[in-house]
Amino acid sequence: MAGTRVSYGATVDIPHADLTVDEDLAARLVRAQFPALAGPVTPVAQGWDNALFRLGDELAIRMPRREVAAHLIEHEQRWLPELQRLVALPLPVPIAEGRPTAGYPFAWSVIPWVDGIGGAHVSPHARDAYARQLAGFLAALHVPASADAPHNPVRGVPLVTRAAAIHARLDGLAGRLAADELAGLRAAWDAGAATAPHKGPALWLHGDPHPGNVVVAPSGRLATVVDFGDVTAGDPATDLAAAWLHFTPAGRAAFIERYSELRATDAALWVRARAWAVSIGTSAFAASDGSGPMARMGREAIEQLLRQD
Template identity: 50%
Template structure:
């Protein structure tokens, strides 16, 4: 699967025009950071970042970030991309957009998994702080925080594609994990996409958690998939122990089993985009290896 085609072409001239029209006091040099699945990012000067949807379906996700990140940031000890300015649709650009602080650091996906141990304590604290009951008007996400079994069709299709190694072993494991009892607690706030490319590292520690486009509420097992997405076996044990220390009985054995299932779901998903996103394909291979290592 290739990255979806943009619904609108975003270039430096368009971004500069938006800033000049709506936030002229912030006008400055722009540097393209990248075109993701849903958004285009430009660095603005030294200290700011412009995040613009490249597809219509991502526009609501930007609104979710603008609405909820200022609320959540106050309870988090790790920096997150709270908008410092918001942009509104115009005649030449039809969706909301944001300006956030530029966060220094490199993605954890650039580090070999065995060098990510310095993230254990920080990421555990981030998740323990985030995973609290969400209000009734929290964003809904049809593919995150939902019952694990709802992803079965998508997982089966990936495993049948011929692109996923160890497909039969993974299907056997999936068929067992989807029988684990579901989340019985209240919907908790979730990041929704806790892979290592969304974790920024500086001096070996977690410097920021970015990309809250999948922000939602539901089963925390979705976020706990990071134990397999980010870490190796030793650091995964340490991560789980840290979370258990901070959260008490929030995460029981069934939650961790579902988290392994979520890791399998996410790992197989990113492997389908190897040509387009080789870094993420590496995350997928690591994740599949990790979920199969455990008994």
């Protein structure tokens, strides 16, 4: 990975954009609203919800490309400065918060540039190198959230509220996954849904803990965690799905051990976490056409979920 200069992930199997977001538009917005930051603008990625551009050597521009997700940038602008106080890992806290204009109707951000490669482009074996580091990051993040934390209806909530949607998704994958694979995924989901729900205060959650939302440094360690648009509060098991979404059995064991050193856990928490991994992993797999990083990431998660270890 040495010498790789990809920040905040890379293009995945993405839905159609609601509007064209290109480097010319990004450069015009910076010149108009933040002239002191103006510089060369280079395309980096057209992601699921946002386009990313490099701005000079030290900055990046993050711009929504779909109306349905435009408010997620506002979540990041509001909450990332506060979440940064909780964790040691540098987060993409906005340096400048762009305003909607007649030519571009969404909020947008200028953020620090970080060298690395999106975790979706790294193998599960290589991801094992950051297992304990990611566990420590999540343990630091998982503290009682503010009363006005954003609500996400599909993350951090009791698993039973997602049962119909998950069973429908698994039904829809019948042509792409074998019957025994679907049975194993259903069993993992049902086991989690049958456990007691999270008790105690709602904790801060990243909300979307898949490998595409981490940046891996050339050393193999985490450079940053990105895409906090789904930030919410609730059951930490949602984020702990990372144990199956990122790692092999060795990395998963290291992740679970480290998190359990830092936070009180019980068996039910990890059963729920595995169910959340079914939810997030199959979402990635179902949303793709079977090719590209998103499909591969979902397939890797499914393989880990079906292991008997």
